[in-house]
Amino acid sequence: MGNLVEIDHLTVSFRSKRRASLFRSGPSLKALDDVSLTIGEKETFGLTGETGSGKSTLAKVLVGLYKPTSGTVRLLGRKIDYKKRKDIAFLRQNVGIVFQDPVRSLNPSLTVKEVISEALIASKSVPKKDYDERIDFVNKLVGVTKDLLPRRPRELSGGQRQRISLARALVVPKKLLVLDEPTSALDVSIQAQVLNTLKKLKSELDMSYLFITHDINVIKFVSHRLGVLFYGRLVEIGDTRTVDTEPKHPYTQSLISHVLTLKKAQLQETVVSEHRPAPSGCRYRIVCPAAFDRCAAVPPWVNLGNGHLASCFLYDHSSSRENQALLPTAAATGGDLRVPPHEPL
Amino acid sequence: MLTINDLTIDFVSVDGRVRILKGVSLNAKKGEVVGIVGESGSGKTTLGLAILGLLDSPPTEIVSGRIVFEGKDLLKLKGDEMEKIHGTGINMVFQEPLDSLNPVYTVESQIGEALKVERKRGNSTMVPESDEESRRVITDLLRNLCIDKPEEVLERYPHELSGGMRQRVAISISTIEKPRLMISDEPTTGLDAYVQNRILGMFSAQIKSGGTVLYITHDLTIASQICDRIYIMYAGRVMEAGETRGVLQNPLHPYTSTLVASVPQGFEDAPPLAVQLGEPPDLRHLPDGCKFNPRCPYLKDICKKEEPRLEEVSAGRYTACWRVDKANGKFS
Numbered sequence: 001m002g003n004l005v006e007i008d009h010l011t012v013s014f015r016s017k018r019r020a021s022l023f024r025s026g027p028s029l030k031a032l033d034d035v036s037l038t039i040g041e042k043e044t045f046g047l048t049g050e051t052g053s054g055k056s057t058l059a060k061v062l063v064g065l066y067k068p069t070s071g072t073v074r075l076l077g078r079k080i081d082y083k084k085r086k087d088i089a090f091l092r093q094n095v096g097i098v099f100q101d102p103v104r105s106l107n108p109s110l111t112v113k114e115v116i117s118e119a120l121i122a123s124k125s126v127p128k129k130d131y132d133e134r135i136d137f138v139n140k141l142v143g144v145t146k147d148l149l150p151r152r153p154r155e156l157s158g159g160q161r162q163r164i165s166l167a168r169a170l171v172v173p174k175k176l177l178v179l180d181e182p183t184s185a186l187d188v189s190i191q192a193q194v195l196n197t198l199k200k201l202k203s204e205l206d207m208s209y210l211f212i213t214h215d216i217n218v219i220k221f222v223s224h225r226l227g228v229l230f231y232g233r234l235v236e237i238g239d240t241r242t243v244d245t246e247p248k249h250p251y252t253q254s255l256i257s258h259v260l261t262l263k264k265a266q267l268q269e270t271v272v273s274e275h276r277p278a279p280s281g282c283r284y285r286i287v288c289p290a291a292f293d294r295c296a297a298v299p300p301w302v303n304l305g306n307g308h309l310a311s312c313f314l315y316d317h318s319s320s321r322e323n324q325a326l327l328p329t330a331a332a333t334g335g336d337l338r339v340p341p342h343e344p345l
Numbered sequence: 346m347l348t349i350n351d352l353t354i355d356f357v358s359v360d361g362r363v364r365i366l367k368g369v370s371l372n373a374k375k376g377e378v379v380g381i382v383g384e385s386g387s388g389k390t391t392l393g394l395a396i397l398g399l400l401d402s403p404p405t406e407i408v409s410g411r412i413v414f415e416g417k418d419l420l421k422l423k424g425d426e427m428e429k430i431h432g433t434g435i436n437m438v439f440q441e442p443l444d445s446l447n448p449v450y451t452v453e454s455q456i457g458e459a460l461k462v463e464r465k466r467g468n469s470t471m472v473p474e475s476d477e478e479s480r481r482v483i484t485d486l487l488r489n490l491c492i493d494k495p496e497e498v499l500e501r502y503p504h505e506l507s508g509g510m511r512q513r514v515a516i517s518i519s520t521i522e523k524p525r526l527m528i529s530d531e532p533t534t535g536l537d538a539y540v541q542n543r544i545l546g547m548f549s550a551q552i553k554s555g556g557t558v559l560y561i562t563h564d565l566t567i568a569s570q571i572c573d574r575i576y577i578m579y580a581g582r583v584m585e586a587g588e589t590r591g592v593l594q595n596p597l598h599p600y601t602s603t604l605v606a607s608v609p610q611g612f613e614d615a616p617p618l619a620v621q622l623g624e625p626p627d628l629r630h631l632p633d634g635c636k637f638n639p640r641c642p643y644l645k646d647i648c649k650k651e652e653p654r655l656e657e658v659s660a661g662r663y664t665a666c667w668r669v670d671k672a673n674g675k676f677s
Binding site for chain 1: 536565624
């Protein structure tokens, strides 16, 4: 399985519009900080995290709605230059997106048929005479019936609207489909139907998915591999089954233990405190029960085997534990942990 | 403490009359968490609003039924009598806290307002006399909800808070008055696992202090965690009711089965979810007979002709389905 998408050290920061003074711009916020991941061909990559962790920012970078501040995105081996129109067009030719809110993502003044064919007109890759055939084809796949075509989005239910978003994304053949919380606005029985459709489609259309959701039950059910974001940083990545059954990063462990299922009673009486990200080093260290002095530095990626990676010092045995005790704390060195431990005991 | 009998509510508009609740009966005992589970259009929110007397008439019209709370028929109460029950008697937490909080007042003044009402009524134990004391009470309250730096949050307006925090502020306003019955309408929808846990933890605390909770949700996983008994609603009707564990482990109504099957289980290689196709019903064009019949896999002739009544099939277990033998609760 080759890699369809390669994201390397991607950082996206947003500058606050409120300026500090006339000559100084406002503080900037890193929505994504040094994120690297790959999505293989025919693979579903699940991305999860809390609200504000940067999940949707990544989705928008992949369709060219946001530009990376630094880092690179490669699609089919081609490095995307976000300043070149040609590259953005290439991106959009190959990557489709379905947004969370099926109400706001469809133009209310167009009929269903116009919404879907607009994507064909914009892409220019399908000859005009084949439009109807193509629309028929994708509508059958996603379950949009013919009687819906002349209607407008407001006349449709949430599930129908989300199917139309899906049809619009797929009407031009795509390599990657980005699904940004595609089912969280839907009723549970509709969500189940859409999830079934998505899984069936993937095997029929040879596509990869980037599936973004905060619902762990959903992401487990759809994805081969899983990445966990915490305030803009990936903390753990690996095979879904492995990450779910043996989470390594303390944040992933805590996240997975909070997922409610039907089977066991698990509501935790001890209430978790608010998650405040640390400004530097490991972002999770303020709330992390296992935090120790080394966490003030940015943790390295530790390979735990079979593509399971965690960004946590707990598993980093490159320097021995004795040395760790000698490491100067961040406070003592003014936040710089690169000072070698050469002080005598 | 709460008994609803055969409640039927219509929505009347120029286009005609739509029945949004039909023959709903429900009861909740003291200290119990009762779940009302259903999808959009099942009438669960209408039911909550009806108990509080918040339905506008017109357009809604209560056709029949009784809502008895602590021996009083709420539907017969006059405006000011109902007002006395609001707050300490029955209180409701709504789904979208941004809509239930006042956007132009700070968190402090909104929680403070609830305290002032309490003082006027003279029936709360935590009534502060001065502004400073009130501030201290509010800060403690927020701290109990695991809000970091409550002093800062006090000064903020609802739009400056995150969704989870807003919901906790809204809940704290409702809990100040220690209502004997708390109705909560999807308070955790759209919030992530952590915040959900925090909020659900608060409900557990509420129950331990002796209150009764009516928990409205579409999420069976939440219902399975906190509810003692659940009512499954579809198209304004109760389809199945009983003790939570029994209903979820051994669903009698095919709609309950579909809801249970909708919860994603397993990993990528798992089989498709065994959900019945179809959309939630359009209340204007309901089918004859059982309202679930267009989606039902066990369709029989009688299902299209006559609507099954909700009947007790075993102790405390009710279902409205022709497939279930009323005598022994088995499938026929």
